[in-house]
Amino acid sequence: MAITINCDVGEAFGIWRLGDDEGCMPSISHANIACGYHASDPRTMWQTVRLAKRYGVNIGAHPGLPDREGFGRREMHLSRDEVAALVLYQAGALNAFVRAEGARMSHIKPHGALMGMAMKDDAVAEGIADAAEALALPVIGVANCAMEEVFARRGLVMVCEFYADLDYDDRGWQLITLHHRTVDPAAAAAKAERAVREGRTLSVNGRDVPVKAESICVHSDTPGAVALAQAVRAALEPYLAGAAGVAGRI
Numbered sequence: 001m002a003i004t005i006n007c008d009v010g011e012a013f014g015i016w017r018l019g020d021d022e023g024c025m026p027s028i029s030h031a032n033i034a035c036g037y038h039a040s041d042p043r044t045m046w047q048t049v050r051l052a053k054r055y056g057v058n059i060g061a062h063p064g065l066p067d068r069e070g071f072g073r074r075e076m077h078l079s080r081d082e083v084a085a086l087v088l089y090q091a092g093a094l095n096a097f098v099r100a101e102g103a104r105m106s107h108i109k110p111h112g113a114l115m116g117m118a119m120k121d122d123a124v125a126e127g128i129a130d131a132a133e134a135l136a137l138p139v140i141g142v143a144n145c146a147m148e149e150v151f152a153r154r155g156l157v158m159v160c161e162f163y164a165d166l167d168y169d170d171r172g173w174q175l176i177t178l179h180h181r182t183v184d185p186a187a188a189a190a191k192a193e194r195a196v197r198e199g200r201t202l203s204v205n206g207r208d209v210p211v212k213a214e215s216i217c218v219h220s221d222t223p224g225a226v227a228l229a230q231a232v233r234a235a236l237e238p239y240l241a242g243a244a245g246v247a248g249r250i
Contacts, residue, residue, distance in 0.1 A: 003196055003239045004215040004250065005232060006030040006109065006140060006161065008062055010048030011039035011071075011221060019220030021048060025055040027229035029240070030215065030250060032109040032140070035090030038064030038072025046097045053103050058250065060140070063090035064111030072112040073178050083114075083127025084134075091135055107159075107250040108132055109140035116176045119145035129156055138250045143212035144172050159250050162213035164192040164232050165222045168201050172209040180222040185231035192216045193235045215250070 009021040010033040018039070025031070031052040034040035040048075052059045063086060064072030078086075091108055098105045110118055110128055118125040118141070125147040132139045138157035141147045151158035165183045166174045195201050195213035203209050216236060218229045233240075 004029040006032055006215050006217050007220055008032045009220050010034045010044055012044045013039055013041055020226050021220055022051055023226035024220050024229045025057055027233035028057055030058040030060055032060045032062035033094055034062050035094045037066045037090055038111055045094055049097045049101055053101050058106040059098055059103055060107035060109055061091035061094045061105060062109050062111050063087045065114050073176055075113045075117055080123040080127040083124050084130040087128055087131035088134060107138050107140055112176055118147040119173060122146050122150060125150040129154055132156055140215055159214045160212035161215040161217045162195040162211050163217045164188040165219055165228060167204045168209060170203045170205055170207050170209060172211050180219055182223040183228060185228045188228055189231040189235035192232050196239050
């Protein structure tokens with residue numbers, strides 16, 4: 001099985017910095033760049049596009065909810081049209097910087113609560129799918145939920161990810177928290193490798209639950225993110241060698 005490694009980056013704002021984006025770049029294949037709603041600003045977006053291009057990393061939009069104070073990790077009530085509009089708006093803004101650098105955008109990955117909402121709300125999932133279809137871009141999402149069902153029914157490309165640095169519940173869904181806790185790199189790498197190899201992980205209640213891991217996510221704002229990304233990359237190197245299949249989709 002061929003997989004990719006993605007990372008949420010560009011989540012600074014003005015003079016404030018969050019995470020070590022450049023330190024993570026050598027270990028990842030796809031960068032999900034914040035687009036100004038949950039984090040980032042125009043200059044940060046442009047700088048992060050340039051950074052990803054310099055490291056040969058695929059560039060994707062990371063649209064979130066308009067909630068900087070909550071870092072896009074608090075849910076909001078939005079209609080399908082509102083979701084489609086906010087994803088189109090953010091992805092379009094990022095694409096201006098991507099085109100300015102002579103690059104192309106490879107994918108969209110919803111951020112935080114927007115992703116969580118799409119997992120259980122058909123209207124939110126449809127809104128994201130509407131935007132993805134309009135932009136002719138694949139989406140990184142989560143398996144075994146409304147989002148996967150919507151994309152499959154509509155014949156749209158969605159690559160399912162597994163979070164190396166987040167906990168999972170008994171449904172096999174990631175737990176979205178306001179702050180990421182410190183994670184042991186070796187344990188996270190072993191968890192990611194098992195998810196790829198067996199399609200399973202342990203929930204916070206100790207249950208063995210099914211997951212789908214076509215792309216592994218590490219977060220740049222997780223404490224020790226660089227060491228974590230390096231450990232995940234080392235553990236998954238055998239699966240990355242022939243990654244043309246999944247990488248070609250995103």
